[in-house]
Amino acid sequence: MPKKPSSEQLGSQQDIEQVRALILGKENHLVKETIKKEARHTVSHVLTEALHDRQNQDGSVDKVLQPLVEEAVKHSVNHNRERLVSSLYPIVGSLVRKSVTAFLADFMEKTNQLIENSLTIKGIKWRIKAWQSGVSFAQYAASQTFVYRVEHILLIHRETGLLLKAVDLHDNGKSTADLISSMLTAINDFVGDSFLANEDGLKEQLQSVSTDNFSLLIKPGPCALVVAAVIGNAPQKVSDQLQLTLEEVHRLYLEELNNFDGDDLPFDNSENLLRDCLLSEEKSLKKNTGTMSWPAWVLAGILVLFAAFQVITWFGNQQLADRIRQLDLQPGIILKQLNVLGHDEILLDVLRDPDAITIHDWFQTNGLSMDAVKLSERRYFSLDPDILYRRAQQLLKPYPDLNINWQNNILILSGTLDLLNTEKLLNALSVAGFSEEVNLNTRQLGSVSAIAPDNEPDIKQHVFNTLIGRISSVQFDFAVASEEVTPKMQLLLQSVYQDITRLIPLAKELNLDFALVVIGSSDKSGNKTANRALSLNRAQNIAQALIQLGLSKKSIFVTGLGQLDIARVGDTARAVMLNVLVTSKAIPQARSR
Amino acid sequence: MIQKKICLLGASGVGKTSLVKQFVEGIFNEKYLTSIGVKVDKKIISLAEQQVQLMLWDIEGQDRYHVFQERYLRGAAAYIIVVDQTRTISLRQGIDIHTLARQSTNCPAILAVNKNDLPAAWRLDEDEYASLAPLFDLHFSTSAKTGEQVEAMFLAIAELLHGNKKNDITT
Ligand SMILES: Nc1nc2c(ncn2[C@@H]2O[C@H](COP(=O)(O)OP(=O)(O)OP(=O)(O)O)[C@@H](O)[C@H]2O)c(=O)[nH]1
Ligand SMILES: [Mg+2]
Numbered sequence: 001m002p003k004k005p006s007s008e009q010l011g012s013q014q015d016i017e018q019v020r021a022l023i024l025g026k027e028n029h030l031v032k033e034t035i036k037k038e039a040r041h042t043v044s045h046v047l048t049e050a051l052h053d054r055q056n057q058d059g060s061v062d063k064v065l066q067p068l069v070e071e072a073v074k075h076s077v078n079h080n081r082e083r084l085v086s087s088l089y090p091i092v093g094s095l096v097r098k099s100v101t102a103f104l105a106d107f108m109e110k111t112n113q114l115i116e117n118s119l120t121i122k123g124i125k126w127r128i129k130a131w132q133s134g135v136s137f138a139q140y141a142a143s144q145t146f147v148y149r150v151e152h153i154l155l156i157h158r159e160t161g162l163l164l165k166a167v168d169l170h171d172n173g174k175s176t177a178d179l180i181s182s183m184l185t186a187i188n189d190f191v192g193d194s195f196l197a198n199e200d201g202l203k204e205q206l207q208s209v210s211t212d213n214f215s216l217l218i219k220p221g222p223c224a225l226v227v228a229a230v231i232g233n234a235p236q237k238v239s240d241q242l243q244l245t246l247e248e249v250h251r252l253y254l255e256e257l258n259n260f261d262g263d264d265l266p267f268d269n270s271e272n273l274l275r276d277c278l279l280s281e282e283k284s285l286k287k288n289t290g291t292m293s294w295p296a297w298v299l300a301g302i303l304v305l306f307a308a309f310q311v312i313t314w315f316g317n318q319q320l321a322d323r324i325r326q327l328d329l330q331p332g333i334i335l336k337q338l339n340v341l342g343h344d345e346i347l348l349d350v351l352r353d354p355d356a357i358t359i360h361d362w363f364q365t366n367g368l369s370m371d372a373v374k375l376s377e378r379r380y381f382s383l384d385p386d387i388l389y390r391r392a393q394q395l396l397k398p399y400p401d402l403n404i405n406w407q408n409n410i411l412i413l414s415g416t417l418d419l420l421n422t423e424k425l426l427n428a429l430s431v432a433g434f435s436e437e438v439n440l441n442t443r444q445l446g447s448v449s450a451i452a453p454d455n456e457p458d459i460k461q462h463v464f465n466t467l468i469g470r471i472s473s474v475q476f477d478f479a480v481a482s483e484e485v486t487p488k489m490q491l492l493l494q495s496v497y498q499d500i501t502r503l504i505p506l507a508k509e510l511n512l513d514f515a516l517v518v519i520g521s522s523d524k525s526g527n528k529t530a531n532r533a534l535s536l537n538r539a540q541n542i543a544q545a546l547i548q549l550g551l552s553k554k555s556i557f558v559t560g561l562g563q564l565d566i567a568r569v570g571d572t573a574r575a576v577m578l579n580v581l582v583t584s585k586a587i588p589q590a591r592s593r
Numbered sequence: 594m595i596q597k598k599i600c601l602l603g604a605s606g607v608g609k610t611s612l613v614k615q616f617v618e619g620i621f622n623e624k625y626l627t628s629i630g631v632k633v634d635k636k637i638i639s640l641a642e643q644q645v646q647l648m649l650w651d652i653e654g655q656d657r658y659h660v661f662q663e664r665y666l667r668g669a670a671a672y673i674i675v676v677d678q679t680r681t682i683s684l685r686q687g688i689d690i691h692t693l694a695r696q697s698t699n700c701p702a703i704l705a706v707n708k709n710d711l712p713a714a715w716r717l718d719e720d721e722y723a724s725l726a727p728l729f730d731l732h733f734s735t736s737a738k739t740g741e742q743v744e745a746m747f748l749a750i751a752e753l754l755h756g757n758k759k760n761d762i763t764t
Pocket of ligand 2: 609610611626627628651652653654
C-alpha cells in the first residue's frame with residue numbers, strides 16, 4: 001500500500017517542478033537569489049525559537065548539537081586550555097563542594113533516622129524486613145523515611161534579588177514570594193560578604209534555611225537562583241532536580257536573565273520547568289493498603305472486642321431501660337426522663353402523685369435494685385382513675401355507713417348522711433378531683449333532714465350559704481333559637497333539685513324564707529319581641545323541669561330578660577340562670593339583712 | 594509585572610525606615626529603633642500605562658561601622674540618599690555614601706532631605722546648591738512624619754525608571 005502513493009508523490013513532485021519552471025522560466029534563479037539575501041535576516045529572527053520549539057517537540061536538537069559541541073570543546077581544550085579551565089573552575093569547585101555537602105546531608109539524614117527508629121517497634125520491623133530483602137538496615141531505613149513535599153518553587157534573579165517566577169503546589173499566588181526572594185538575596189549577600197571566602201576564592205553561598213515547619217533549599221546559579229520551600233525531609237533527589245532545573249533555566253533564558261530590567265513577563269514560560277521541582281513523596285502509603293502488620297491485627301482485634309462489648313452492654317442497658325419504662329404505666333406516676341448509662345448509672349426523672357406507689361416500692365416489687373438509680377422526683381396531682389379511687393377510699397373512711405361503688409371509673413355513693421357531713425364530703429371529693437356528671441354520682445345519696453341539735457347556727461348558716469352559692473352559679477346553655485331542655489341539662493337539674501331540697505330544712509331551722517328565681521336570656525340575633533318570648537320560654541321550661549322533679553311551684557319565680565345587648569356576650573347569651581332570693585321570716589329582720 | 598529594586602541609603606537615624614513605613618503603610622512612629630542588616634518591603638505603583646512594583650531595600654545606617662556595604666546595592670534600579678535636615682553632618686555623610694555608591698553602580702540617584710517638618714540646621718547658598726544638584730537625578734524635601742513629598746518622590750522615581758526603560762526601547 002504505502003509504495004503506490006509514494007510513486008504518485010514522486011510524480012506530483014515532478015509536476016510541481018514543471019509548473020514552477022513554466023511560470024518562472026529563466027527568472028527562477030532571480031527568485032532564489034532574493035530569498036537567499038533575506039534568508040539570513042529571516043532565519044536569525046526565528047532561529048532561537050525554532051530550536052527551542054524543536055527541542056521541546058522531539059529533543060532532536062540536542063542530538064544534532066552534541067557532536068558539534070563536543071568537537072568545539074575538544075578544539076578549545078587543545079588550543080585555549082587556560083581560558084577554559086578558568087571558566088570551568090568555579091563550576092567544578094562548587095560541584096565538588098556540593099557533592100560533599102550532599103554526602104554529609106545524606107549521612108545526617110540517615111543517622112537521624114537510625115537513632116529515631118532503631119528502638120521502636122517500627123525499627124524492629126524494619127530490621128526484619130531489611131534482613132529479609134538482603135539490604136543493610138541503614139539503606140532500608142533511609143528508603144522508608146523520606147517523606148517530604150515541595151510546596152513552593154521560586155526563581156530569583158541573582159543580581160537584583162527580584163522574583164522572576166513562582167509556582168506552588170496550591171496555586172495561591174505569589175503574595176509574599178517576592179518579599180521572600182528579596183530577603184533571601186539580602187541574606188545571601190550578607191552571608192557572602194560576612195564569611196571568609198573559601199579556598200577556591202568563591203564567596204560562601206547559602207544552601208538552605210530551616211525553620212520549624214519547612215526548609216528553603218537554595219540553588220544558586222550565575223544569573224539566577226532556584227529556591228524550594230520543602231516540608232519534611234527533602235531527599236537528595238530534590239536537590240538534584242533543582243540543580244537540573246537551574247541549569248535548564250540558564251540554558252533557555254540566559255539572554256533574558258542578562259538583560260533583565262524588572263519585567264518578569266519573559267519568564268512566564270519557565271513555569272513548566274519549575275513545576276518539575278514540585279516533588280513529593282508520601283509516607284509508605286502502599287504499606288498500609290497492603291497486608292496488615294501484626295500490631296494492626298492486634299489493634300483490629302481489640303477494636304472488635306471493644307465493639308462487641310459495647311453492643312452487649314448497650315443491649316443490656318436497653319433491656320433494663322425497657323423494664324424501668326414500665327413505671328410509666330403505673331397510675332399516678334409519669335416518667336419524664338430515663339437514661340440508662342450502664343448498670344451502675346441510671347438517671348430517673350419522675351412526677352409522682354402522693355397517693356401513688358413509691359418509686360422504691362415499685363422497684364422492689366419488680367425485683368429491681370434502686371442502688372444505681374439517681375432519682376429526681378417531683379409531686380403532681382393525678383387524675384388517673386385508680387388514684388382517684390384510692391383517694392376517695394381515704395376520704396370515705398370516716399363514713400363507714402356509706403356504700404361505695406366504683407363502676408366504669410365513676411364513684412357511685414349511696415346511703416344516708418346528715419346534711420353537714422354531706423356537704424363536707426362533697427367538698428372534699430370535688431377538691432380531690434371528683435365532679436358530678438364526670439366521675440361522681442350522688443343521686444342515691446339521701447340526706448337526713450334533721451340536723452343534730454348541737455350543730456351551731458353559724459355552721460348551718462355556712463352550709464346554707466354554700467348551697468345558695470352553688471345554686472346561683474348554675475347556668476343552662478341553650479342552642480341557637482332553641483328552648484328545649486336537653487338530657488344533658490337533666491343531670492344539672494337533678495343536682496340543683498338536690499341542693500334545693502337540702503336547703504329547705506336548713507332554711508326552716510335558720511328561720512329564713514327563700515325563692516328560686518329562674519332567669520332566661522337570648523342572644524341578639526332576630527327580632528326583639530321574639531327574643532323576649534324565647535328567653536321567657538327557656539326559663540319556663542327549666543322551671544317546669546324542676547317542678548317535675550318535685551319542687552314546689554310556689555317558690556319559683558320565672559322571668560325572661562329578652563336579648564342581652566352586651567358587647568362580649570351579646571352574640572352567645574342563650575342561657576337560663578338561677579338565683580336564690582332569701583328573706584327572713586320576721587319582716588323587720590328581713591330589712592336588717 | 595515590572596519590578597524595580599530601590600535602595601535607601603544614608604546615615605543612622607535620618608529616617609530611611611520611617612520613609613518606607615510612611616510610604617508603604619502610611620504610619621509614622623516617633624520611636625527610634627535602629628535597623629540592622631536589610632529589611633525589604635514592597636509597594637505597587639500605578640503609572641498611566643502600567644503597574645510597577647517597587648522592592649524597597651531599607652538598609653542599615655551606613656556610618657555605624659564606617660563601612661559602606663555595597664553588596665546590597667547590586668542590581669538596584671535606583672538608590673535614594675536620605676539626609677536629615679536637622680543634622681548638617683548627615684548631609685556630608687550622605688555625599689560620602691553617594692560617592693562610594695557611584696563606584697559600583699551608575700543607576701539613578703535621588704536625594705531626599707528628610708524631616709522637613711523640623712527647623713533646618715543648614716542653609717545651602719547658591720554655589721553649594723549648584724555644586725550639589727547635578728550629583729542627583731532627582732531631589733526632594735520630605736517628611737516621613739507629615740508624609741510630605743513621600744508618595745510624590747516614589748512616584749517620580751517609578752516614572753523616571755519607567756521612562757528610562759521606554760527610552761531604551763526607542764533608541
Ligand atoms: N520629625 C520627624 N522625625 C522623623 C522623620 N523621619 C524620621 N524621624 C524620626 O527619626 C528617628 C529615626 O528614624 P528611622 O527611620 O528609624 O531612621 P533610619 O534612617 O532608619 O535609622 P537607621 O535604621 O538606624 O539607619 C525616629 O525617631 C523617627 O521618628 C521626619 O520626617 N520628621
Ligand atoms: Mg532604619
